[in-house]
Amino acid sequence: MSEKEFEKELGFQTRSVHAGNSPDPATGAIQRPITMANSYVLPYDPSTVNWSTAEGNVYTRNGGANQKYLQEKLASLEGGEDCVVLGSGVAALSGLFFSLLESGDHVVFSSVTYIAVYRLLNELFNNKFKVETTIVNTTDPDAVRAAIRPNTKLIHIETPGNPTLEISDIRKIAEIAHENGALLSVDNTFASPFNQRPIELGADFSIESLTKYINGHGDAMGGAIIGKKEYLDIIRAQAQVNLGATISPFNAWLIMRGSVTLPLRMKQHNENTLKIAQWLEAQPGVSFVAYPGLESNKGHEIAKSQMKNGFGGVLSFGLKADHDTYNKFVSNLKIITSAVSLGHDGTLIVFLGEDDERQYLYPEEFHNGFFRLSVGLEDSEDLINDLKNAFNAVGL
Numbered sequence: 001m002s003e004k005e006f007e008k009e010l011g012f013q014t015r016s017v018h019a020g021n022s023p024d025p026a027t028g029a030i031q032r033p034i035t036m037a038n039s040y041v042l043p044y045d046p047s048t049v050n051w052s053t054a055e056g057n058v059y060t061r062n063g064g065a066n067q068k069y070l071q072e073k074l075a076s077l078e079g080g081e082d083c084v085v086l087g088s089g090v091a092a093l094s095g096l097f098f099s100l101l102e103s104g105d106h107v108v109f110s111s112v113t114y115i116a117v118y119r120l121l122n123e124l125f126n127n128k129f130k131v132e133t134t135i136v137n138t139t140d141p142d143a144v145r146a147a148i149r150p151n152t153k154l155i156h157i158e159t160p161g162n163p164t165l166e167i168s169d170i171r172k173i174a175e176i177a178h179e180n181g182a183l184l185s186v187d188n189t190f191a192s193p194f195n196q197r198p199i200e201l202g203a204d205f206s207i208e209s210l211t212k213y214i215n216g217h218g219d220a221m222g223g224a225i226i227g228k229k230e231y232l233d234i235i236r237a238q239a240q241v242n243l244g245a246t247i248s249p250f251n252a253w254l255i256m257r258g259s260v261t262l263p264l265r266m267k268q269h270n271e272n273t274l275k276i277a278q279w280l281e282a283q284p285g286v287s288f289v290a291y292p293g294l295e296s297n298k299g300h301e302i303a304k305s306q307m308k309n310g311f312g313g314v315l316s317f318g319l320k321a322d323h324d325t326y327n328k329f330v331s332n333l334k335i336i337t338s339a340v341s342l343g344h345d346g347t348l349i350v351f352l353g354e355d356d357e358r359q360y361l362y363p364e365e366f367h368n369g370f371f372r373l374s375v376g377l378e379d380s381e382d383l384i385n386d387l388k389n390a391f392n393a394v395g396l
Contacts, residue, residue, distance in 0.1 A: 007019060007076055012077065012193075012194065012263055013263040013264075015073075015076045015077060016073075016077065016259060016260055016261075016262050016263050017260050019072060019073040019076035019077065020032075020069040020070060020071075020072035020073030020074075020076070020256065021069065021073070021256070032065075032066065032069050032253070032256065034066060034249055034250060034253040035064060035065040035066055035249055036249050036250065037060065037064070037249075038059065038060045038061075039058075039059055039060070040056075040057040040058055040059070042058070052237065052241050052242065053241075054233075054236045054237065054240060054241055060246065060249065061240075061241065061244055061246050062240070062241050062246075063236070063240065063241075063246070064246070064249050064252070065249070066249040066250075066252035066253045066256065067085050067246070067247055067249070067252045069252070069256060070085050070210075070222075070224075070247075070252045070255060070256045070259075071083040071084065071085050071224070073256065073259060074193075074208070074210075074214070074224050074226060074259075075226055077193045077259075077262075078188075078193045078197055078198075078199055078206050078208075078226040079193075079197050079199050079200045080199045080206065080226035080227055080228075081227065081228050081229050081232075082226070082227065082228065082229040082232040082233075083224055083225065083226045083232065084224065084225045084232050084235050084236050084239070084240060085210070085222055085223070085224045085247050085252060086222070086223045086224070086225075086239065086240060086245040086246065086247055087221065087222065087223065087245050087246060087247045087248070087251075088209070088211065088221045088222065088223050088245075089114075089116075089189060089207070089208070089209025089210070089211055089212070089221075089222075089223035090114075090116040090209075090223065091223050091239070091245035092207050092208070092209070092223030092224055092225050093114070093116060093117055093120065093187070093207055093223070094116070094120055094239070094245075095223075095225065095235050095238070095239025095240070095243065095245055096185060096205060096207065096225050096235060096239075097120055097121070097125060097131075097154075098238060098239055098243065099231075099234050099235040099237075099238040099239050100153065100154060100183070100231065100234070100235075101125060101129070101131050101153060101154065102129075102131075102153075103129055103130040103131065104130065104131075104132075104151060105131050105132070105151055105152075105153040105154070106131070106132040106133070106134070106149045106151045106152045106153060107121055107125075107131060107132070107133045107134070107152070107153065107154045107155070107156060108133075108134050108136050108138075108144060108147045108148065108152060108154075108155045108156070108182075109121050109133060109134075109135060109136070109138075109155070109156040109157070110135075110136065110137075110138040110156065110157045110158050110159075110161055110168065111135050111136060111137045111138070111361040112158065112161035112162065112163075112164045112166050112358075112361060112362065113156070113158045113161065113162065113187065114158065114162050114187065114189075115358070117156065117158070117187070118358060121133045121156070122135065132149075132151070134147045135361065138155075138157045138159075138168040138173060139166050139167060139168055139169075139298075139299065141169055141172040141173060141176060144173055144176055145176050148176070148180045148182070152180060152181075152182045153182060153183065154182060154183050154184075154185060155173060155176070155177045155182055155183070155184050155185070156184075156185045156186075156187070157170070157173060157184070157185075157186055157187070158186070158187040158189075158190075159186065159187075159190075159191070159196075159306075160190040160191060160292055160299075160303070160311075160312060160314070161190075162189075162190060162314075162372075163314075163316050163352060163366075163370075163372045164290055164316060164362055164363060164366060165190070165290040165291055165292055165297075165299075165314065165315065165316055166290075166299060166363075167292050167297075167299025167300075167302045167303045168302075169302050169306070170184075170186055170196075170198050170201040170202065170203055170306055171201050171202055171306065174201065174202030174203055174204075175202065177204075178202075183204040183205070183231075184198075184202070184203045184204050184205070185203065185204065185205035185206075185207060186198035186203045186205065186206055186207065187207045187209075188206045188207065188208055189207070189208055189209040189212050189213070189343075190312050190314055190342075191307060191312050192208070192212075192213040192214065192262065192266055192312070192343075193206070193208070193214075193262075194213075194262055194263050194266040194308075194309055194310075195266060195270070195307045195308060195309050195310050195311070195312055196306055196307045196308065197308070199226060199227065201306055204227055204228065204231070205225055205226065205227040205231070206225075206226045206227070207223070207224070207225055207226075208223065208224045208226070209222075209223055210222035210223055210224055210255045211223070211341065211343070212341065212342050212343030213262065213265070213266065213269070213313070213342075213343035214255060214258065214259050214262055214343075215254065215255045215258040215259070215343070216258045216259075216261065216262065216265050216343060216344070216345065217254075217258050217344065217345055218341065218343075218344035218345065218346070219254060220250075220251040220254035220255050220258070221247075221251055222247045222251050222252065222255050223247075265345075265377060266309065266310065266313070267309070267310070268377045269310075269312065269313030269343075269375060269376070269377070270293075270309065270310025270311060270312065270313065271310070271380070272313070272375045272376070272377070272378070272380045272383065273291065273293065273311070273312065273313045273314070273315055273375040274291070274293045274294075274310070274311065275380045275384070276315065276373070276375055276380060276383060276384060276387070277289050277291035277293060277294050277315045278294065279384050279387075280315070280317050280387070281294060281296070283391065283396075284320075284396070285319055285320050285321070285391055285396025286317055286318065286319065286320070287317075287318035287319060287320050287365060287368075288317060288318045288365040288370075289315060289316075289317045290315060290316040290317065290363075290365075290366075291311065291315035291316075292307070292311045292312075293310070293311030293312075313342070313343065313374060313375045313376075314342050314372065314373065314374050314375070315372075315373050315375070316366070316370050316371060316372045316373070317370060317371055317373065318365060318366070318368065318369070318370040318371070319371075319396060320396065321394065321396060323353065323354065323369060325394050325396075326351045326353075326369055326371070327351060328393070328394050329390045329391070329393075329394050329396075330349060330351060330371075330390070332389060332390040332393040332394065333349065333386055333387075333389075333390050334386055334389070335347065335378060335382055335383060335386040336348070336349050336373075336383065336386050336387070337349070338350065338351075341374070342372075342374035343374065344374065344376055345376050345377050346376045346377075346378070347373070347374065347375050347376035347378060347383055348373075348374040348376070349371055349372070349373050349374075350371065350372050351369065351370075351371055352369065352370055352371070352372060353369045354367065354368055354369045
């Protein structure tokens with residue numbers, strides 16, 4: 001049995017600890033060290049070197065040691081053949097699009113996605129490179145099927161979607177994509193591979209913002225694309241080597257270290273967020289709660305079928321209140337921090353107002369402003385008390 005075959009037999013938690021890590025042959029250290037070099041020793045005859053290769057170690061923009069260890073781990077955790085790690089989640093998304101799309105291609109993408117995807121596909125690729133794009137509510141597979149054209153190259157979805165937490169059926173959309181000769185990419189950031197593994201559900205690519213749950217500590221940035229080697233070799237050559245979106249060795253090392261505790265952290269994120277979602281749903285001052293773990297959520301059954309261990313650490317909710325009351329509410333929180341991002345150890349909240357340019361794409365209940373809450377690892381009782389005190393302070 002090969003090492004990779006043996007590794008596949010191991011559980012997710014064991015792979016989180018051991019995949020991509022082995023004793024350092026130079027020192028005997030049992031953890032991979034940080035290799036901060038930007039250049040590596042050349043062979044006897046360097047005239048034979050391909051200066052744009054990502055094979056071996058030549059120059060860190062082409063790929064470095066710590067990046068490669070992390071790629072090995074993530075491919076294992078996601079159930080994929082290969083992985084490319086880049087400098088941020090947006091670098092991973094833009095790297096995928098830039099490397100695979102050409103003028104005249106058509107892309108179908110989710111109406112609820114990260115803002116950078118909306119910018120890249122709705123504006124930049126469309127206007128600069130003449131890539132045709134169609135925004136679709138991908139919670140409806142029939143709408144996805146209806147949007148397919150003869151030149152459709154890629155379907156890109158995000159599930160759960162940011163910031164509405166809407167759920168798209170990965171299995172069904174993968175079938176639609178492949179029946180029509182298209183590829184499917186899934187932004188898996190909100191779920192993490194602990195909860196959901198898109199490649200095992202039929203997707204061609206899983207994209208992760210490593211900045212979020214996989215790092216888990218709010219102190220490093222990175223992004224990953226996981227999929228088949230035939231495509232990732234193209235992405236590695238174009239987005240990494242020639243666009244220079246490479247991750248730094250230090251960030252790769254930090255994310256590698258953080259990923260070891262991913263299963264333990266996600267269990268706590270899942271548990272805390274479900275408790276808080278259920279509590280918020282019972283509050284008279286709350287206008288809605290969006291979280292796929294709630295039985296009342298319209299995506300709950302699909303989420304149950306494709307999210308293996310839980311429903312993630314992010315929810316959104318609205319208040320029966322005016323604009324200023326939202327800001328007063330946040331100012332009365334003592335434990336929860338007002339900040340962007342998600343997947344940190346601490347709980348973060350952000351108020352998204354009524355004038356978001358993508359508001360027309362959101363469900364109606366989001367149109368009057370709402371909070372996105374990234375629930376951290378604190379005691380859930382303390383977080384609920386913090387929210388309770390803020391409700392009391394604004395009279396809700």
